[in-house]
Amino acid sequence: MSKTIKQVSETLGISVHALRYYEKEGLIPFLDRDLHGNRRYSENDEEWIRMIICLREIDMPIAKLREYLGYLKSPEETTEQRRALINDYMNFIDRKINTTIECLNLTAKKIEQYDPEVVDILTECNVLKRFSMQ
Amino acid sequence: MSKTIKQVSETLGISVHALRYYEKEGLIPFLDRDLHGNRRYSENDEEWIRMIICLREIDMPIAKLREYLGYLKSPEETTEQRRALINDYMNFIDRKINTTIECLNLTAKKIEQYDPEVVDILTECNVLKRFSMQ
DNA sequence: CCTTGACATAGAGCATACTCTATAGTGTAT
DNA sequence: ATACACTATAGAGTATGCTCTATGTCAAGG
Numbered sequence: 001m002s003k004t005i006k007q008v009s010e011t012l013g014i015s016v017h018a019l020r021y022y023e024k025e026g027l028i029p030f031l032d033r034d035l036h037g038n039r040r041y042s043e044n045d046e047e048w049i050r051m052i053i054c055l056r057e058i059d060m061p062i063a064k065l066r067e068y069l070g071y072l073k074s075p076e077e078t079t080e081q082r083r084a085l086i087n088d089y090m091n092f093i094d095r096k097i098n099t100t101i102e103c104l105n106l107t108a109k110k111i112e113q114y115d116p117e118v119v120d121i122l123t124e125c126n127v128l129k130r131f132s133m134q
Numbered sequence: 135m136s137k138t139i140k141q142v143s144e145t146l147g148i149s150v151h152a153l154r155y156y157e158k159e160g161l162i163p164f165l166d167r168d169l170h171g172n173r174r175y176s177e178n179d180e181e182w183i184r185m186i187i188c189l190r191e192i193d194m195p196i197a198k199l200r201e202y203l204g205y206l207k208s209p210e211e212t213t214e215q216r217r218a219l220i221n222d223y224m225n226f227i228d229r230k231i232n233t234t235i236e237c238l239n240l241t242a243k244k245i246e247q248y249d250p251e252v253v254d255i256l257t258e259c260n261v262l263k264r265f266s267m268q
Numbered sequence: 269c270c271t272t273g274a275c276a277t278a279g280a281g282c283a284t285a286c287t288c289t290a291t292a293g294t295g296t297a298t
Numbered sequence: 299a300t301a302c303a304c305t306a307t308a309g310a311g312t313a314t315g316c317t318c319t320a321t322g323t324c325a326a327g328g
Contacts, residue, residue: 006274017317020277025315036324038275051244054237059193062315075251083252086245093238094261097231103188104227110185111220117209118217127228140304151287154306159285170294172305196285272327281318288311297302 002032002040012049019049026066027052058096060089101131108132136166136174146183153183160200161186192230194223235265242266 009016022028023039028049032040041049055065068085071078108122122128143150156162157173162183166174175183189199202219205212242256256262 004274015317016275018315021316036275038324051240054233054240056315058234058237072249075249079251082249083255086252086255089241090238090255090259090261093234094259096234097261097265099188100192100227100230100234103192104224106185106188107223115206115209115216117213118220121217121220121224125224125228127224127231131231138304149287150305152285155286170305172294190285270328272325274324276323277321279319282316284314286312289309291307293306294304295302296304298300 002042003046005039005041008041008046008049012046012053014049014053022049022052022062025062027062027069029069058093060092064089104128105132136176137180139173139175142175142180142183146180146187148183148187156183156186156196159196161196161203163203192227194226198223238262239266 003011005016005019008014009019019028019039023031028045031045032042034040052065056062064085068082071082071085075082104127108128111122112119137145139150139153142148143153153162153173157165162179165179166176168174186199190196198219202216205216205219209216238261242262245256246253
């Protein structure tokens with residue numbers, strides 16, 4: 001039921017090196033070892049690592065992840081810090097989405113201005129249809 | 135009317151080092167120099183640099199930016215490449231927005247599950263209201 | 269028995285994107 | 299004249315996040 005590092009690596013699509021790296025960086029605390037000292041990943045571990053991967057994909061720094069984990073170690077005394085951190089995080093995401101959409105619109109405008117030859121491609125863009133502000 | 139490196143640095147909120155760096159990387163072609171060899175930035179240059187900053191904010195690699203510029207040097211023969219590149223770019227943005235929103239929802243769910251103490255903060259999040267899929 | 273393969277640790281190496289330092293030239297103000 | 303503010307180039311240094319290498323242990327299969 002628990003998985004080896006290779007199995008997790010394969011199911012999550014991440015290198016074993018990266019898995020060890022995340023652990024070394026303190027992102028995967030309390031990880032189990034078998035009698036040979038080999039890592040054993042529980043379902044919970046796997047789910048948490050999936051979360052890490054997701055957060056890394058949107059460029060949440062490893063230090064931030066470690067910070068939140070640190071707070072969770074003594075939850076009673078750190079409610080305010082966690083609240084602040086989540087608030088920061090939501091603002092981070094908000095900025096991220098907004099700048100992306102802004103960037104999208106700016107690019108579309110520039111292409112219309114300077115590169116009319118390839119404008120046609122824009123008309124097929126789902127992302128433009130969904131998020132364009134014009 | 136044309137600006138010095140310091141003026142551009144100040145209006146765009148980017149270091150003079152970065153400005154020189156972008157130029158060295160080939161992102162700012164045909165930049166004018168005065169009789170002393172000092173850089174002179176036109177309005178057009180400034181606008182383009184603003185675009186660069188925007189694209190860098192969403193982590194478009196410098197190499198990609200250089201690639202597109204390269205195509206613009208001989209527009210007639212590279213229509214297809216430019217089209218492909220814009221297509222890639224739009225997909226890139228699309229993925230970016232989608233993974234960000236996914237990540238947002240996943241995080242919100244996890245917080246609800248594991249950290250009920252700080253859930254209240256979520257109810258005030260505009261970004262959640264705007265982009266939550268639930 | 270010995271090779272193979274998966275595991276371990278420790279640490280070096282690499283890519284990206286700046287950022288900073290060293291050195292030097294030039295124009296203006298005191 | 300001399301200090302300062304700004305410019306320049308070239309190249310070293312830094313931060314981040316992996317990725318790869320070296321070296322070694324252990325268990326199972328031929």
